[in-house]
Amino acid sequence: MTEIVTITVPSHPKFLYVIRSAVYPLVIEAGFPKREARKIVLAVDEACSNIIKYAYEGDVTKHIQLRVSLDQQRLLMELTDTGKQTDMSKMAPRKLDDVRPGGLGTHIIGAVFDSVTYDTHRETGTVLTLIKNKAG
Amino acid sequence: MNVEMVTEKINGGFLLKLKGDVDMNTSSDVRNAIAAIFKQGSPGMKAMLIDLSHVRYMDSSGIATLVECMQNCMKTGARLRLYELSPAVRDVFELARLASVFEIFKTCGGASAGW
Numbered sequence: 654m655t656e657i658v659t660i661t662v663p664s665h666p667k668f669l670y671v672i673r674s675a676v677y678p679l680v681i682e683a684g685f686p687k688r689e690a691r692k693i694v695l696a697v698d699e700a701c702s703n704i705i706k707y708a709y710e711g712d713v714t715k716h717i718q719l720r721v722s723l724d725q726q727r728l729l730m731e732l733t734d735t736g737k738q739t740d741m742s743k744m745a746p747r748k749l750d751d752v753r754p755g756g757l758g759t760h761i762i763g764a765v766f767d768s769v770t771y772d773t774h775r776e777t778g779t780v781l782t783l784i785k786n787k788a789g
Numbered sequence: 790m791n792v793e794m795v796t797e798k799i800n801g802g803f804l805l806k807l808k809g810d811v812d813m814n815t816s817s818d819v820r821n822a823i824a825a826i827f828k829q830g831s832p833g834m835k836a837m838l839i840d841l842s843h844v845r846y847m848d849s850s851g852i853a854t855l856v857e858c859m860q861n862c863m864k865t866g867a868r869l870r871l872y873e874l875s876p877a878v879r880d881v882f883e884l885a886r887l888a889s890v891f892e893i894f895k896t897c898g899g900a901s902a903g904w
Contacts, residue, residue, distance in 0.1 A: 666814035673846065758848075761884050
């Protein structure tokens with residue numbers, strides 16, 4: 654697996670577009686169709702939003718690192734934070750027929766990526782690994 | 790990235806045009822614009838139309854803002870109609886399976902008729 658790029662951005666929502674702007678061309682370059690690429694960007698953005706909201710609890714002075722790797726079969730993205738570790742019991746996506754504001758981010762991440770893994774076996778923070786298999 | 794908002798008074802309601810990125814950074818601005826419309830339009834507002842044709846990006850916080858707007862419309866007896874969803878908006882609606890929850894129209898003309 655070849656590492657393509659590593660980006661670190663401040664944990665302020667105003668920098669989420671930097672992640673989006675970087676990920677889209679990488680995903681297109683990796684061979685995903687535009688529609689699929691837009692959904693991958695959305696899911697990564699939702700994961701970053703969750704880091705800001707839950708791991709950093711709105712603290713905009715921290716950082717989020719995104720590492721993108723690729724091989725013939727799959728696209729791998731790792732998001733690393735140094736915030737509060739994920740409580741897996743609270744990570745379940747809500748039911749979609751319960752129409753109310755909020756709670757969609759985890760559902761979107763799970764719907765877009767083929768594998769979603771939270772590694773909290775560290776002193777601080779979480780590494781979220783997102784894998785998208787390439788079709789065919 | 791910013792979101793630009795233009796509000797227009799139309800017959801019996803209001804039209805909100807959104808342009809740009811509706812994300813965690815900007816959705817509160819959209820929420821405030823919608824709250825201002827409710828304040829200006831109540832009581833008696835029959836409908837709110839939202840033009841989504843120039844929304845380059847929308848995340849789940851944008852969806853949450855629209856769901857809140859829909860709930861407020863239901864409370865006040867107004868109709869919420871969305872039209873010309875951009876590809877980015879269609880993507881997030883599809884993933885959230887919300888297309889059947891909202892009144893969605895292809896054109897402004899369609900959204901403006903018959904409320």
